[in-house]
Amino acid sequence: MPILQWLNKEEAVVKAKHCAYRLLEEIPELSYGDKDNQNLLIQGDNLEALKALIPFYAGKVKCVFIDPPYNTMSAFEHYDDNLEHSKWLTLMYPRLELLRELLHNNGSIWVAIDDNEAHYLKVLMDEIFGRNNFVASVIWEKADSPRNSAKQFSSDHDFIFVYSKNSEWVPRRLPRTEESNSIYTNPDDDPRGPWLPGDPYANKPYSKGLYTIEGPTGRVFSAPPGRFWRISEEKLRELDKDNRIWWGPTGNARPSIKKFLSEVSDLVPRTLWKKQDVGSNRTSKNEMRKLFPGQASFATPKPEALIERVLRIATEEGDYVLDSFLGSGTTIAAAHKMNRRYVGVEIGEHARTLCQPRLEQVINGEQGGISESSGWKQGGGFRFYKLGQAVFDEYGCLNSDIKFPTLAAHIWYLETKTPLNQCDSSAYLGSYKDIAYYLLYNGILGDRRPQGGNVLTSKVLESLPDIEEHNGKQIIVYGESTRLGESRLKQANITFKQIPYDVSAL
Template identity: 50%
Template sequence: MPILKWLTRDDDIRAAGSVPYRLLEEVPGLGYGDRDTGNMLIQGDNLDALKALLPFYAGQVKCIYIDPPYNTRSAFEHYDDNLEHSQWLAMIWPRLELLRELLAEDGSIWVSIDDNEGHYLKVVMDEVFGRRNFLAEIIWQKRTSRENRAAIGSSHDALLIYGKMSAQEWKSVRNPLPPNDKGYSNIDNDPRGPWRSIPFSAQGYRPNQMYIITSPNCTRHEPPRGRCWGATEPVFLQYLAEGRVYFPKGGSGKPRIKQYMGEEAGLVPMSLWLAEEVGTTEASKREILDLFSDESPFGTPKPERLMQRIIHIASKPGELVLDSFLGSGTTAAVAHKMGRRYIGIEMGDHAVTHCQPRLKKVVDGEQGGISGAVNWKGGGGFRYFRLGASVFDETGQIRPDIEFPVLAAHVWFSEVRSPWSKPDPLSPVLGVHDGCAYALLYNGILGDKSASGGNVLTKKTLAVIRSALPEDFAGPVTVYGERSALSDASLLREQITFKQTPYDVKARA
């Protein structure tokens, strides 16, 4: 398979492995609504944030959408979009690698791009995801007004779609578009309700579907040239007896079949998405202005209807959606309204000035964008996180300045997939979840002044852990510590799973 070469390629394809592992630190004051929905808004560099998410979400994200800088050599208000070509490739490669690791086996990643880097991106994604896992390229009509100053006006962007399976395999898991409810009527007062007619013909030649059909006014019809009828003659006669056959033009036209409202299967998505179907950049700017009337529109927002279609095709309610270039927050807002869980990552200050206020408005039931179409009334919530310090130094050891609550939050989150609520006072027991207790011996939490600082699992430290557990608790305990002085038989008898720091912590990164 052809590969793309650029100046710093050798370093860039190894970059994801050298990203320092950092913790996610919750900012409770910026979260909103129901905090236990699983929705996350993360402020910070998306490369570091994606690495930090791996221990919690690797292989679990059903739909990834990203709208990276297009490298258009023009400066947007909220992004430095003026990157040299090699710098752009250096930026996108490691992020795609980490996104691939987060993607579910039956998931898909959708990347918005224009023709400045789109063709190079296709070659890079072929290499990162595998050429056989290219699913489609969607052309989105982003504007309808004519751009008179250009040699040829740009009216579209592209969406490159990849997965971890082939297009034929993905077909069985992607969702069709809702049926089109236009064109139904009931001109003959059919008691079965509104209907519309569809052609009664099929491509190709099938001998048992080549016959003469006579209309009520005695007009004889053969199949259209190069086609056959849509079913065998006995099936057609059954349709006729059921009153499902319609002859247009007063009975002289070729037969068509009645399709009643509700009978039509979902529509196969096509590769051309028109502005009238999913909106334009102008529509999306109006949506932002409606939300932030005292703000200038965000430079490159996407309309909610566009994101609605992507999320509908690529996921089901309750599944996880990720956008690591969140921008003005459209992906998270639409995912929230559509009943998906989401993770949004944004680096700049507009994580606070745009994304967080927008999601608060969604929780409160704002009625812009797709709200009416999906009957959104409000509810749910999200948690807000910032990136914490790097956990490990260059030798792989936990940094000495990492405090107990920071590492405890990481251990708890990695085990039970929800943020840790710090108790007061602190205890080596982090909590109990689904019948299992979790404890951390770290950074002198027991007040031990010895060389090991009480970080070793011994009979003495185990007794302290036992005393901190709920009185009626009798289940298994997972203990993180520097080392264990208990025998394997003792660990088994005590229902203890021991995990060594830093190695078992780092292994989960």
Template identity: 40%
Template sequence: MPTLEWIGKSKVINHHQDVPFRVLERKYSFDENGQHDEDNGSENMIIRGDNLEALKALLPRYEGRVKCIYIDPPYNTGNEGWVYNDNVNDPKIKKWLGEVVGKEGEDLTRHDKWLCMMYPRLKLLQKLLADDGAIFISIDDAEFFNLRSICNEVFGEQNFIATVIWRKNYAPKSTAKHFSEDHDYILVFGKNADMWTPHKMPRTEKQNKAYKNPDNDPRGLWRPNNLAARNYYSKGTYSITCPSGRVINGPPSGSYWRVSEEKFHELDKDGRIWWGKDGNNVPAPKIFLTEVSDGIVPQTLWSYEEVGHTQDAKKEIKSIFSGEMPFDTPKPYHLIERILQIASDSNSIILDSFAGSGTTAHAVLNMNKADGGHRKFILVEMMDYADSITAERVKRVIRGYGEGKNAVEGTGGSFSFYDLGEPLLVGDCLNEAVAPEKIREYIWFMETKQPYAPPSGGNPYYLGKHNSTGYYFYYEPQRVTVLDYAFLSTIMEKADGTVIYADRCSISEDKLAKMGVTFKKIPRDISRL
């Protein structure tokens, strides 16, 4: 498979492995009753901070669990005037490039910078995606080719699913220099395309109008299908005699009848062939409305009539923010709802790591209200407006917005707002500024891939049991801990095997093996998780 090369690639291709794990610090939670600071947070999350570090922080709990990812990264058009700077010259990105790519970064074009920014983020998104999940990425012509190329590398060319074309404008732009650009792309990849199955779209009234019943068939409405097809079929070249006596010597040149002669006569006998009112037409098999599936296969051309356009999105956000326009490039929430209809279930986790104005959360909350689902959203926004715009929009959607005839009822729901906290490790040492409970949670997630529920009572270093193995984190910030016989004597929890984290061990590996105990050294074996 051809691969794309750019300045700085060698520095970022494995950079996701070097990104430090940071803990997530919950700042507040919000629901229909307003903002509060109780200990129990919501499963919906909005995270403020660098999305590369936030994605790494999400791995312990969410690796392989996210059903649907939607991202709307910078299009890299060179437009400097947007709230979300769109040519990746934002100071945070420039600082990151200087640290990671080094002096080589001084010669980067804006395309090199964009690729350096996107590649490690896509690597982490791929890890978070479930085996039967899919990622949808909005983009335009400026970086479409580059995005497709690096997605082929990260997700595998065999996992490419489709390129959706969204017609985003309802009128041509008279100021366009050459062409009015009326569409964006949405690139779709699966974690494993063979395991991903899109949901079918509901049938529309317009689609059902094609079904009629001119012969009063008791089976109801139907539409004619073409008997001929271009796919080769060895039994599809026979002649047909119409009820009128007309003889059709065979299918049109270059095509074949879809069914064998024997099958054709079976269908005709069952009244499933339409010959026309005079019995002289080329026969057409009937497709009955009652026998078609409940929906239709998603198509790759999405019109603004179906999923909204950019002006819809701007009107919506102005309505939410009482006439203000705090974000210049929102997506219409109907567009995200279409993606969720196709790619999520009622209990799915949905991730958006370029959250912008929070459209993805808006779409999730709308769908949950409409069908009683329990979809969970995780939003990440690195810009300063993560709280004042992203989270604020979600608050207003939950509680309702607008006045009088323009009032929109709240969706209900909740979310917790997080900041990126301290790194778990500082150099080769555990960061003493991180609460031990956060480290315990991290170790448990990485060992078991399960949510951490602190056990009550008993050994204070006991993390819990998973798959018949007991886990212990023997750690004290102010002293060195030693796995010795004295510590083993404190273990009362029964398990087939035992894993113990400690600073040191005074028992030989042979003796540990006989007792079914595995020693893991702090912090060495934590950094390797």
């Protein structure tokens, strides 16, 4: 497959692997509401933040929505948008790689972009997500009116590229709208309600699709040359008996098959998203003004209704949503109102001055944006984090301040490439593909001495939680050292791995 090349691409390709793996450190005074429902707002560079999320969220995120700087060569109030072209590609490549790792097998990623970088981004995403996982390029009508000062064209739209993690992904259908229902009518007062006359012909050859049929007035109809009836004569007569065939107001027109509104399903998503349905740039600017009256507005917010549509198609309640170029916090505000769980990452100070207070308002019952359409009242909460210490120092050695749950999640991910779902502070981390994993660290076995219980001895082996259940299974134990000889380890089917030497960075 042809791929994109640019100066320093090699650097971009290894960047995700080489970037520091950091802890997330909570700032409790900026967290708000019920903090235990797993919603996170993180201030920091999203490359390091995404890497920190991997051991906990890999394969869990149902929908990533990002709206990265478009590279419009502008300097906005809250961030700069003027990277040299190849630097922009180097910014995006490793972040998209990590986002892919975080996506659920049945997940999708949505990226807002405009003509400045869209066509390069498409090729980049083809490389990272696979060309056959490209789903659609949505056109969002962002402008309300033309910009007459434009030198050449006034741009009315942005793109939103949609890729799925695998090609089997099926978008959820959208609820029918008044507009989509309004084309159904009921000229014959059918008690089953409004209907649409459906085409009775098909282009595809059909062995039972060539016949002539007489209508109520005696007029005879056959399929037009080169086309076929889409149902057999027998079926057509059966539908006619049930008043499901329409022969026109006088009974003299060619038959059509009635499609009742009460029997059609919700709407398949389409690629043209109009401003009257999902809002425009003006809508989002107004939303910001209402949220932060008198304050310098964020230059490039998205309307909540746009995100609402994305989340309706890509997620259901309780699913994880991630936005790592959070801006003013629209994605997580909409996700909160729609009862999705979320992670938002923003590098700028506006993580604290816009995203955090915006979420507080939402939790307190803010009624702008999509509050009405999503039935939002109030409640919930989130934790605010910043990027903390590196888990490994510059020589690759484990930082001694690392706590048990962090090391447990890290080791679990290293071994299984899946996130550790629950870490209930037990030395037994769980089993994966018939291998049981144990971690002896931070005195997890209850021995309060600093190094207590971190060494695998015969006594420790006997006291390991659930150990007898793994008889005959392969067991991997991480610990500071072992006093068991090779033959004893072999006999118990144990592979011992030594902390910190056998614990590598991701």
